[in-house]
Amino acid sequence: MSKHLFRLRDIGHAGVWRILHGAHSQAAPEAEHEGLRGASVPLLFTEHAPQERLALTLAIRDMGGCEVYFGPGEWPGAACAGTAQHFALGLGGPLCVVSGLGLGALAALAACDGVSLVNGGGPDAHPCRLLADLALMRESRPDMSATRIAWVGGANGLAHSLIEAAMYIPFELFMALPEWGEPDRELLALAFAAGAKIFLTRDVPMAVDEAHYMYAGSGPHCAENGTLRAGMLIDGEVMAMARPEARLLLGQETGFRVRDEVLAAHAGLERERFAMRLKVQRLIWSRLLRGNDAED
Secondary structure, eight states: OOSSBSSGGGTHHHHHHHHHHHHHHOSSOGGGTTTTTTOEEEEEESSOOHHHHHHHHHHHHHTTOEEEEEOTTSSOGGGSTTHHHHHHHHHTOSEEEEESOOHHHHHHHTTSSSSEEEEOOOSSOOHHHHHHHHHHHHHHOSOGGGOEEEEESBOOHHHHHHHHHTTTSOOEEEEEOOGGGOOOHHHHHHHHHTTOEEEEESOHHHHHTTOSEEEEOBOOEEOTTSOEEOOOOBOHHHHHHSOTTOEEEESSSSOOOBOHHHHHHTHHHHHHHHHHHHHHHHHHHHHHHHOTTSOO
């Protein structure tokens, strides 16, 4: 297995389930709390993502480490292979988190040895956040095979990780996608070949019908010719098409299309997501520090 975490397949089926089980086995995993004691972990961001930065920062500090943040324009990015390794090794840290880059750029940064790279969210995958979401869903619905998840709007890194997760976890995934926001075709082909229960449509009512969880994907999108194409709006009428107990999750920090009254009604879930993210992130750090195959 890879010593890096770029996407879910880097930890595989056993790794995904180990983290999901670990998130429920104890309230605060004691063994992991000091795993980063004395270490400085670089956070390399290509764009501003305050919520993502805060979640990572708190998880690092909770394990005894400290973060060193480099924002947009403060590091050369993918233009220089090994840049992330240079930052991490120079600070004496075992981990480095990179946010905003695609998988190809991450692979280029991983060319040098000596430190584990973590994908903090990019256009191709967002494994850390998705694992936390699945752990939160599993608290309310332990039988994931009886869980229906809907995605409404353009696909992004979180949507790609959701598709990948469907290869390991038997939930149903219905995706209402605008033509400008379709997910990666190779990833979809791989998921279909693995027997993932994924259904694609342009029709929002079809996607959200009887859903237990709904994601708000990317909203308005600017096409190459400069034309603004509207995303798919989530309002009270759309929410009413899902199950009465359905819960709404935001698929990104900004740029989604959700009515204010719907956002207000589901604000509590975002706080729950953040708390679970800290818990799952500690488990991810611990796994990478031990080595991916230590217990598999």
